[in-house]
Amino acid sequence: xxxxxxxxxxxxxxxxxxxxxxxxxxxxxxxxxxxxxxxxxxxxxxxxxxxxxxxxxxxxxxxxxxxxxxxxxxxxxxxxxxxxxxxxxxxxxxxxxxxxxxxxxxxxxxxxxxxxxxxxxxxxxxxxxxxxxxxxxxxxxxxxxxxxxxxxxxxxxxxxxxxxxxxxxxxxxxxxxxxxxxxxxxxxxxxxxxxxxxxxxxxxxxxxxxxxxxxxxxxxxxxxxxxxxxxxxxxxxxxxxxxxxxxxxxxxx
Numbered sequence: 001x002x003x004x005x006x007x008x009x010x011x012x013x014x015x016x017x018x019x020x021x022x023x024x025x026x027x028x029x030x031x032x033x034x035x036x037x038x039x040x041x042x043x044x045x046x047x048x049x050x051x052x053x054x055x056x057x058x059x060x061x062x063x064x065x066x067x068x069x070x071x072x073x074x075x076x077x078x079x080x081x082x083x084x085x086x087x088x089x090x091x092x093x094x095x096x097x098x099x100x101x102x103x104x105x106x107x108x109x110x111x112x113x114x115x116x117x118x119x120x121x122x123x124x125x126x127x128x129x130x131x132x133x134x135x136x137x138x139x140x141x142x143x144x145x146x147x148x149x150x151x152x153x154x155x156x157x158x159x160x161x162x163x164x165x166x167x168x169x170x171x172x173x174x175x176x177x178x179x180x181x182x183x184x185x186x187x188x189x190x191x192x193x194x195x196x197x198x199x200x201x202x203x204x205x206x207x208x209x210x211x212x213x214x215x216x217x218x219x220x221x222x223x224x225x226x227x228x229x230x231x232x233x234x235x236x237x238x239x240x241x242x243x244x245x246x247x248x249x250x251x252x253x
């Protein structure tokens with residue numbers, strides 16, 4: 001399996017996993033085990049290769065979620081926001097991850113719908129093959145990543161790969177994915193900086209007031225934490241942060 005086919009398998013894993021149960025229920029060829037005649041007249045069992053590929057695709061899911069969607073940007077910003085508020089474990093990591101996952105699905109709903117139309121539905125209807133479904137699921141994901149990728153990371157990894165491509169759409173997934181991940185990190189840290197600054201100013205103001213009053217034994221966090229929570233709630237902080245994150249993604253036309 002070459003590198004381009006491997007990335008196609010990764011980008012189409014979600015579509016294939018969604019298609020597998022329905023295809024099996026419809027009496028398709030996606031069966032877990034098949035019985036064959038063994039030596040000496042006995043029965044032997046073999047694992048269906050297509051099923052093996054789908055099961056193997058499960059190992060790609062964490063990488064797909066982190067490197068080929070907006071999940072990385074969202075979870076970093078939410079984690080930095082929690083730290084800026086001074087809350088170490090609230091909301092819990094599980095809640096932040098679930099919220100980031102829900103927002104990722106919301107942002108990528110257009111990509112999911114395109115993959116549904118181009119890959120999943122034709123595959124379930126038997127109009128295209130397994131390999132054709134993988135190839136059809138790649139362009140929507142590639143367009144989404146290209147829309148978010150900055151020029152500097154893309155040029156960097158293109159130069160490192162030693163390739164020359166006429167248009168950005170010709171860039172293979174093996175080059176586009178690390179460029180996209182780097183761009184997402186840059187964008188996440190820029191948004192996080194803008195969120196962090198107001199909370200730092202509150203901490204500085206509280207620390208200055210306590211010092212001027214001679215209350216050097218009182219921890220500034222003890223006073224600034226409720227103030228930051230009050231400000232965050234009063235300005236509908238969750239709405240602002242999640243809205244900013246959702247609107248920060250450039251959706252391909």
